Amino acid sequence: MKIQKKIILGVIILCLIGITACIAVDLSSNPKSIIPTRSVEYQTKEELTDLYWQNKTVLNAVKESVISSKSLLRALDEYNEGDIAISYQSDKEYFNDEEWENIVTVFEKLHPSMLMLERKGHPLVFYLTFKHLKPGLDTKVVYLYWFPNDEEREYHEEPSVFPDGVFTHLDEGWYIVEGRYIR
DSSP states (O other): OHHHHHHHHHHHHHHHHHHHHHHHHHHHHSOOBSSOGGGOOOOOHHHHHHHHHHTHHHHHHHHHHHHHOHHHHHHHHHHOSSEEEEOBGGGGGGSOHHHHHHHHHHHHHHOOSEEEEEOTTSSOEEEEEOOOBSOSSEEEEEEEEEOSSHHHHHHHHSTTTSTTOEEEEEETTEEEEEEEEEO
């Protein structure tokens, strides 16, 4: 009886060690976010409008860096999903030091969850995603989009893309897009 208890206890300890090792390996292989996930914020249209005007220069610099990064465009082609996210420290490989510093500044000042580059068979579109408000069945979402032309904006305004999207023009291709995410 004592031997069985020792064997069971030994197996339990080995399982705990194995689980701990798997978690440690998983966490060490997971890329570190540019800003901690808990720092991501929901922005109202008014807050995002203010943030845009306060950070217009750096936002435009980041947009230009992202859409002109040849290595990021190659990754987008290889990924073959139609869009690619920038949200981890490992994404620094696509940019020079100055460009990366600007990207980090945007994360620190606007608190987005990620920067996105989208193609999906169309011209390049750049946008920032933010935390969702009231996650659940009916969740409010807000994005800061840059469209290269009116045709691309009009495409995104179609009901099949943003069924209930509200587009607010800010400046030179920049729009706040508000919508709902319904599960």
